[in-house]
Amino acid sequence: MMIVESGICSRALVVACALFASAPARAQTADVPQPxxxxxxxxxxxxxxxxxxxxxxxxxxxxxxxxxxxxxxxDAPPPAIVVRAWIGASGAVTRVEFATLGDPNADAALRQLLTAGPLAEPPPPDMRQPLRVRLRLTPNPDAPVAASGAAAAAP
Incomplete structure (x- = not known):
């Protein structure tokens, strides 16, 4: 499985995206086409x-x-959120699925954020879908001190 970690923000927690380009779960990175x-x-x-x-x-x-x-x-690590995203030929995220976050408003917010605009490029025409994205929460070392209480609670 190919994993890509990214990002830092100014909030107490960083939402890092780790993703895998929709090949079978047991495939090795070498088996995934470079595009x-x-x-x-x-x-x-x-x-x-x-x-x-x-x-x-x-x-x-x-x-x-x-x-x-x-x-x-x-002693529990921050929970990961696994999102399955379908991306149209125009680059628009046409559908997302994920286990509930436990709050309908949070579910709606995540769905709205991930489907609000098109990606910068369309997917390769032969790419399997859905694209699987794992969102991980990590403490943000650059967060303001006032917001660090939430980050300090994360292991």
């Missing part, structure tokens, strides 16, 4: 930017995720 790998990296950077953008929707999602980390047991 798929490049596209997965591009999509990961774009998703990261959308999730870290300023705005009410991103703020609502981040508040929910930070609260989720604060209320997790001390």
């Amino acid at each position: 798929w790998i490049s596209y997965a990296q591009l999509a990961g950077r774009q998703f990261q930017a959308w999730l870290e953008a300023d705005g009410d929707t991103a703020d609502r999602l981040h508040r929910h995720l930070e609260d989720r980390v604060l209320h997790a047991s001390a």
